[in-house]
Amino acid sequence: MEQDYIKLIFGLKLKQIRTDKELSLFGLSKLTGLSKSYLNEIEKGKKYPKPDKIAQLSEKLEVPYDEMVSLKLDKNLAPIGEILQSKILKEIPLELFGIQESTMIDIISNAPSKVTAFISTIIDIAKNYNFSKESFYLASVRSFQEANNNYFDDLENAVLSFAKTYQVNLKAPVKSEDLEEILVEEYGYSINSTELESHTELKNLRSVFVPKTKTLLLAKHIDDAQKSFIYAKEIAYNYLKIKERLYTFSWIKFENFDQVLNNFYASYFAGALVIPKARLMDDLKDLFSKKSFKSKDFERIINNYNASPESVYHRLTNILPKEFNLKSLFFLRFSHQKGTDDFVLNKELHLSKQQSPHANESDEHYCRRWASLRVLKEISNSGNAHEFDIQISNYPSEDKSYLILSSATADPFVADQYRSVCVGIQINNQFKRKVAFAESKSIKKTDVGVTCERCAISNCEVRQAKPTVILSKQMDDKIASVVDELQKKYSK
Structure with missing residues (x-):
């Protein structure tokens, strides 16, 4: 282990022993004859005492010397020890987000029990969702992009x-x-x-x-x-x-x-x-200046470049926020096997954390009203090289609407498998100022949800599952209401 981590573990142990014996730093100083500032430096992991000082602490605190210097921590601090010994703090790209490793160590040393609970929770979540090191790295880069x-x-x-x-x-x-x-x-x-x-x-x-x-x-x-x-x-x-x-x-x-x-x-x-920035900006300015949207105009932009539709959609997420100030947008990529009803979300980017759909819902059914799923169904039936669709997706539960552009193509490496990409741009005042066709009646409007299990839209013709999450919440609300009534009735 690195010396910094050994210092920190010793400091954590000393602090735990001191608090277990109900001693303040002042009290420990009086008991051992070591200065309060010196003991504080030890507990923060900034200093490691010499053997004679450890012996002095061991004797006064009535803790065996070997136990004091052991790197083994009790169950309350064990997860922190595992994190330190695994050197995960070296692997986490803290510097990417402007965080120093020393800052993390200070946080750990100042609130070890709370940090331990947090770390244990993260580890459990990672295990339950099979969250690999690669997944963590990719999530870090995605956050960096956002x-x-x-x-x-x-x-x-x-x-x-x-x-x-x-x-x-x-x-x-x-x-x-x-x-x-x-x-x-x-x-x-x-x-x-x-x-x-x-x-x-x-x-x-x-x-x-x-x-x-x-x-x-x-x-x-x-x-x-x-x-x-x-x-x-x-x-x-x-x-x-x-x-x-x-x-x-x-x-x-x-x-x-x-x-x-x-x-x-x-x-x-x-x-x-x-897909050079200057050319794409000119193409988008021309598209956004039109009073009505025509699919051929957008498909012409895609065909303007020696690039896949996915690359063009990715490039939109670079240019729209910077040059058009359209920052509330998301990107999704789905895959679909012909003959099945499975849609796998395998890439996403959200430049505003508030956007739906956000994150992969475990064992739930994505809304079949999304344009990105519809184009997958269409291309698997038509066999065309490219399918495109546009719609305005209204999320009634969030009172937000997005312009959705979506394209589907065949996966060149897997037979009968298709991929779709989409960009969703929130319809707000900035969007209406920049896009002439923002309120064009030629673009169909559709109420959508995130997953069927969380969607309150009634009489949905493509629903894949009952709104179990909503029904469960409604039942909980009813139970809470009855309990409140009983509390009032018997509190008089």
């Missing part, structure tokens, strides 16, 4: 600098062959598009990078947009001089948090390169 409105000026500027240095024309669609030439000529890459095909275990991977020989193995059946994005990510790793990185796309596992964060940085750079 805290910055998912816009990073340094990465936007890096793309502009790269384009100028390598004479990449950002006013026209970026071609994969141009990016491949840069990788090969400038960064010494070798591109192989046949190797992965001979390994059935790797059928869901789009690329594998071999750093020793700078060989990029590509899946043979990816389209040009996917190839461009992969090339752009590889350029990002090199141009941004990123060392800690992932070598597969999609990722298999993360070894540390830096890999997760750098994967996000490289993806952001790639999105900004293939």
Whole structure:
């Protein structure tokens, strides 16, 4: 263990022994002959006493010396000991949120019993929901994105600098062959598009990078947009001089948090390169200036770039908050297997914590009135390459409405599986000022919920389950009301 943690554990034990014996720091000072300030430094984990001082504390407190120096904690402090010994504080990206490790240690030492209860709760939740280290890292990056409105000026500027240095024309669609030439000529890459095909275990991977020989193995059946994005990510790793990185796309596992964060940085750079900010802003200004919304106008924007619909939707979450001040928005990605009624939410981003739908409800049914689920049903039946839908989703329980844009495409790696992405923008005064078609009657309005179990909408034609959460609350309210009446009746 690190010396700082050993000091902290000793301090926690000394404080617990002192409080168990109903001694103040002043009282312990009188008992042991050690100064109050010195004892306070020990309890806060800032100093570790010399053996003769430990012996002095051991004798006066009537606690065996070996017990005093042992790193074993009793059950009340054991979770803190586990956290410290696991070095999880080293793994948690505290610095990402402006928190110093010393601050966390101070919090732990000042309120050990409460912090222990909190840590135990977090551990239980993590176990019950199978919350892995990778999940924690991804949640941390997502919170980092949300805290910055998912816009990073340094990465936007890096793309502009790269384009100028390598004479990449950002006013026209970026071609994969141009990016491949840069990788090969400038960064010494070798591109192989046949190797992965001979390994059935790797059928869901789009690329594998071999750093020793700078060989990029590509899946043979990816389209040009996917190839461009992969090339752009590889350029990002090199141009941004990123060392800690992932070598597969999609990722298999993360070894540390830096890999997760750098994967996000490289993806952001790639999105900004293939969907340049200036071009997208012009497209959106043109779209928002129209008095009525036409699907072909938005689909034209998607087709303007050598990028997947998902990449365009991701890019909207960068540009809308920064350049149009539309910060109350969310992004969702669902997957769906044809012939089933299962919809899996596997990616989400909320730039305002208040938005619905928020988080994955365990064993509950997502609202089938959502555009993002409807386009999945439509594409699985139609077999089209792309399905698009738009609606205004009203959440009656929250008195909020969102403009929802959603696209569905086939998963190129899994037969009969489809993916949808959507962006929801809250309809508020800012939205109405920026978007001319904000109140267009051509856009259908639909009352929606989050999950069927939590939805109070009556006579829903696509309901998958009874509103059990609401019914349970109503029953609890009735019971509480009767109890209140009895309290009043027999209190007279």
